[in-house]
Amino acid sequence: MSSILVLVEHRQGAIRDVTFEMLTAARKLAAPAGGKVEAVLFGDGCDAMLPGLQSQADRVVYAAGPAFKDFNYESYQKALVKLVAERKPSAVLIANSAFGTDLGPSLAVALNAGLVSDAVAFTKADSGFSVSRGMYAGKLVADWSVGSEPAVIMVRQSNFKPEPASLSGEVVRWEAGDVVSGGKTKFLSLEEVPTTGIDITKATIVVGIGRGIKEAKNMPLVQEFAKEIGAVLAASRPVVDAGWLPKEVQVGSSGKTIKPKLYIALGISGAFQHIAGMKGADTIIAVNKDPKAPIFSVAHYGIVDDLHKVIPVLRTKIKELAS
C-alpha cells in the first residue's frame, strides 16, 4: 500500500470531528500494510490547524490560498486531481458530509476511480479495498469491493471513534496551482437557519416523534402527552419536512444534537442521521411497531407496539400514578 490521503474538513476556522474519525480509521487501515497517512488541508490562513493534524498523521499536505477561503467542490476537486497524480495514493478518504457529498462523486469520475459512499467499515483486500456500507436506512449492510487504486471512500460521520495519537507528521506546503480558472460555481455566503426560540438542546425530557405518527391530525395526542410529562416535543426529519413541527426541533445530523436526561422516540426507525443527534441521551425509550427497527440498537428500554394504542393507555396510567 502506498499512502491514504484524508481530506481535512473544516468550517469557520474549526476542524470538524469527522476529520479525526477518518484519521483514526486511516491509521488502522495503513499501519498493518505499511502505508502512510497523509492529512490534506486546503484553506486560507489555517496554520493554527496544523499542530492538531501533525499528531494524527505521518504527513500534512497543506495548500493555502484565497481559492480555499470557503469550501467549493470545484477548487477542491481540481487540487485533489493534481495531488493524486503526484502522490499516487491507495485511497482518498472524504467525509460523507454535505461538503463531502458535493465533492466525492465528481472527484471519483474525474479520477476514473471506484467510489463507495457512506462507508462504515473498510479493509485492505488483495487488490484494492473491501468496504461495508448501509442500505435501506440501515436495514441491510452491503459489502463492496473496489478493485483499483486509488479508491475514493466517503466515510460516515460519527461512526468511527476518534483516538488520540502522538505522531509528528511533517508539514509539506504544497502548491495547488490555478484551481479557480474556469470556475462555474461561486460561493456566496454561509447562512444560519433562522429560529423562533424553541431550544430543544436545553430540555431535560424530550419526546421525539417520527413518521410513525402518520398524519397531522394525530399531533395533539403526542403534544398533550409531552406536556403531561414536562417534555419538549422534537421530531425526526420527515415530520419537519411535512411542516408539522419547525426545523429547530429536528433531531439529527442536519438538525440538533441533544443530550437530555430522557429521550422518548415514538415511531422513529433510527436512521443513523437521527441517532447521531440523540445517542448521547442518558436514557432512551423507543416505541416502534417494527421489532427490527434500528432505534432499538441504541435504546435502553423498548416497546414493540402501535404508538397510537400505547400512548392513550400510557396517559391514563400516568394520571393514575400521579394522583
Added chain:
Amino acid sequence: MEIAVCLKRVPDTAEADVKVDATGKDIVRDKLASTINEADNYALEEALLAKEKHSANVTLVSVGSQPSEEVLRMGMAKGATAAARIDDAGLGGSDSIALAGVLAAWFKGKSFDLIVCGAIASDDGNSQVGPALAELLGLPHAAYVTKLDIQAGKVVVKRELEGGFLDVKELALPCVVTIQTGGNTPRYASIMGIKRAGAKAIEQAASVKPDSRTQLVRVYVPQVVSAAQMFEGTTDEKATKLATLLKEKGAV
C-alpha cells in the same frame, strides 16, 4: 427553458421486513410496495414550480424496468411535459457512477438548461448520481439543495449543511442540482392529470453498457445488538411498565 428530472422507483421498506434473496446481492421485492424515491418527489416539485414560473418544459427520465413508468406517469399527471424510460436490462449490480454513465449517455446530444435529481435514494443511500452525472456531462453541480432560485444564465442555491447552516452558492447554467427533502411541498396529481397522463407516450430507450469501477459482493441483515430492556405483554401491561419507569425517571 428545458428542465430534466431524474426519477427513481424504489421499494417502500420503511415498515417492511427486508429479506435477502437467493443471489445474496438483492432483496426479496415481490411483497414490497413501490413508490417514487422521497427526495425525487421534492426534485420533481422543484422542477414543476420552475415550470410555472419560467414557462419551462419538464422532461422526466428514469432508469428502470417497465413498472418504473408508474412514477413517470405520476410525474406527467402532476404537470411534466414528457417522459423517457431507459431500460435497466443488464444493469444489475452496477454501481451509482455506472448508472450516472447510463443517464449521461441519454443526455448527450440533448440540450437541457437544468437537470434536477433527488439528493439521495432511499434504497442504496448513495447520493452519487447527480454530481457524477454533472461531471460526466462537464456541467457544474450543487448537492443537497433546499432552495433553488433560477435567474438569467445562473441559479442561486442554498445547500443544507450539518448543524443548521446553509451554503449559499451561485452556479452557471446549464447545471445539475440535487434536491434534499423539505424545501417545498410536493403536490398531488389531480384526477384530470392522471387521465391525461395515461394517454401520453413514454420514450423507450436502451441502456449503454455500464462501466462499474466497484463490485457488489453481498448484502446482509446486520445483527442488531440491542441491550434494550423490552417491555412485553399486552398493550395495557407494557404501558403500565412504561408509566412506572417514567415515574422513576422523574417524568411523572
